[in-house]
Amino acid sequence: MLRLGEKYGHLAHRAGCGCHNPELHAASRRLETLSRRGLLGGAAAAALSGMLPGQASAQTAAPPTRILFREARLFDSVAGTVRQGAQVLVENNRIASVDFSNAPAPAGATVIACRNGVLIPGLIDAHWHTIFAAVPLPILLNGDPGIIYATSTAEANRTLLRGFTTVRDLGGPVFSFKQAIDAGLIPGPRIYPSGAMITTSGGHGDLRLQTEFPRDGGRLSKGELFGGAAIVDSVGDLQMRIREQLLQGASQIKLMGGGGVSSPRSPLDILTFSEDELRAAVAVAQDWNTYATIHAYTTRAVRRALAAGVSSIEHAHLIDEATARMIAEKGVWLSTQPFLTMADAASQTGPGTERAQQIFVGTPQLYGFARKFGIKTAWGSDVLFSPELTPRQNIMLTHLSNWYSNAEALQMATARNAELLGLSNMRNPYPGKLGVLAEGALADILVVAGNPVEDIKLLEDPHRNFAVIMKDGRLHKNTL
Numbered sequence: 001m002l003r004l005g006e007k008y009g010h011l012a013h014r015a016g017c018g019c020h021n022p023e024l025h026a027a028s029r030r031l032e033t034l035s036r037r038g039l040l041g042g043a044a045a046a047a048l049s050g051m052l053p054g055q056a057s058a059q060t061a062a063p064p065t066r067i068l069f070r071e072a073r074l075f076d077s078v079a080g081t082v083r084q085g086a087q088v089l090v091e092n093n094r095i096a097s098v099d100f101s102n103a104p105a106p107a108g109a110t111v112i113a114c115r116n117g118v119l120i121p122g123l124i125d126a127h128w129h130t131i132f133a134a135v136p137l138p139i140l141l142n143g144d145p146g147i148i149y150a151t152s153t154a155e156a157n158r159t160l161l162r163g164f165t166t167v168r169d170l171g172g173p174v175f176s177f178k179q180a181i182d183a184g185l186i187p188g189p190r191i192y193p194s195g196a197m198i199t200t201s202g203g204h205g206d207l208r209l210q211t212e213f214p215r216d217g218g219r220l221s222k223g224e225l226f227g228g229a230a231i232v233d234s235v236g237d238l239q240m241r242i243r244e245q246l247l248q249g250a251s252q253i254k255l256m257g258g259g260g261v262s263s264p265r266s267p268l269d270i271l272t273f274s275e276d277e278l279r280a281a282v283a284v285a286q287d288w289n290t291y292a293t294i295h296a297y298t299t300r301a302v303r304r305a306l307a308a309g310v311s312s313i314e315h316a317h318l319i320d321e322a323t324a325r326m327i328a329e330k331g332v333w334l335s336t337q338p339f340l341t342m343a344d345a346a347s348q349t350g351p352g353t354e355r356a357q358q359i360f361v362g363t364p365q366l367y368g369f370a371r372k373f374g375i376k377t378a379w380g381s382d383v384l385f386s387p388e389l390t391p392r393q394n395i396m397l398t399h400l401s402n403w404y405s406n407a408e409a410l411q412m413a414t415a416r417n418a419e420l421l422g423l424s425n426m427r428n429p430y431p432g433k434l435g436v437l438a439e440g441a442l443a444d445i446l447v448v449a450g451n452p453v454e455d456i457k458l459l460e461d462p463h464r465n466f467a468v469i470m471k472d473g474r475l476h477k478n479t480l
Helices: 005-012 022-032 036-040 042-049 053-061 137-142 145-161 175-182 222-226 235-248 275-287 299-308 321-330 351-373 390-402 406-427 456-460
Strands: 066-076 081-091 094-099 110-113 118-121 123-128 164-169 190-193 197-199 229-231 253-256 292-298 312-318 333-336 377-379 445-448 466-471 474-478
Touching: 066 445, 081 118, 118 406, 123 377, 123 390, 123 406, 137 145, 137 222, 145 164, 145 175, 145 390, 145 466, 145 474, 164 406, 164 466, 175 190, 197 235, 222 229, 229 235, 235 253, 235 275, 253 275, 275 292, 275 299, 292 299, 299 312, 299 321, 312 321, 312 351, 321 351, 333 351, 333 406, 377 406, 390 406, 390 456, 406 456
Parallel strands: 066 110, 066 118, 123 164, 164 190, 197 229, 197 253, 253 292, 292 312, 312 333, 333 377
Antiparallel strands: 066 081, 081 094, 118 445, 445 466, 466 474
16 A cells, blocks of 8 residues: 655645545555556556456446436526426436426436435536646656655545546646546546647746756656656647647647746746747647647737637736737637635745736736626636645635626536537547536536525535535435
8 A cells, every 4th residue: 555654644635535535545556556657658548447347347237327316406507597396317427317397216216315405517627737736846846656646646536526527637647547537446537638738948837857958859858758748849849749649648739838837937928839830739639630728828928829720728817908809709718717816826936926926916807808708718726736725626616706606607617618628529538418417418416505506605615515426427425
């Protein structure tokens, strides 16, 4: 059994945390059997997908599982309303029916009486970093896969128990980790993976150590070997590294169009890729029937990305009004985060603190633009490098109530975010409807003890207020 010890024990939230979950202990034992290279490489995915043949056979032979939610109210994430007297039948991993007739339960169904709780779709975080969220940057740079993946395993379970059944992972070595979740080895949300962040030398994501300069031909840095980033300075290398992510199962491509908050040597004002390079990157993604999204804060970075044909902009907190109008006119998605104070970015130090302050100033203006011009807007939390910060994922969602109604905030974290995920087209790893409670949709369901349309703050305490958490038809929590 992998043990964190005193030095790293805080990373797993000892008190009442998911690391005492027997599923996680079993997962750690399985992960420990993998070699360092196997865990990080493509071979791990094949190994993980075949580790439970007996269980897979048993599932194939088992009769359909039926679970009926009764005595419930239902949040319609398309209309933004709550309907009374609902019951939802789940069969295997899909919603078989939604009705308001109080029809009798089908034979053999397990009935969950919801006590007038509100059913909402599983929450979706459109900007999450599965491997980077809970692990401090110094430990990531050290590159010890044992502690990194043990910490991320515990955090994946906590993410799910916060009600997030799906995340769009926008950078990190997550392919094998996704395979482990999909195979049932560890509990966690569905992952739409980007793989390595594609950047230039000096761009956000270039976290090379001083000992790794100057670049030695084609030798890769620690961060590149780990799968966190791909540093490219020619069109040929750019195309190759994008294709490598797609080959490993990327559902979309993450490009770094400028500097960032958490990369100390990459100022916010810089530009990285040229317009021609961005066009080449977008073309590769389109050739694979998916899309490219880009990290960009400033007016110059966003305008260059729009000219190159990207489908989604991440952040954009420092843009001007004319650029916001351009985003709306082109029908490009804005995937952004309601960063308000250092409480939302407590892991930042040094230059990161100063840059974060600039973002806080830009946040209200950006959401004002989004509302004024009707920009297609997605929500994400973008939590990084802090086990203390990850529990604020839900609070980052409720920050939306500064600009949106409670119903609109819920819609953004469910049906709207699901629309953005749909841009992955043929590379969608989970074909099926997400973000809605409707017949045929994937069965990701939360039962909230109370009405979040009336009180969005209920989402801030999932341990207390989420009575049921179901992902893919499987109950991960049920206190009813």
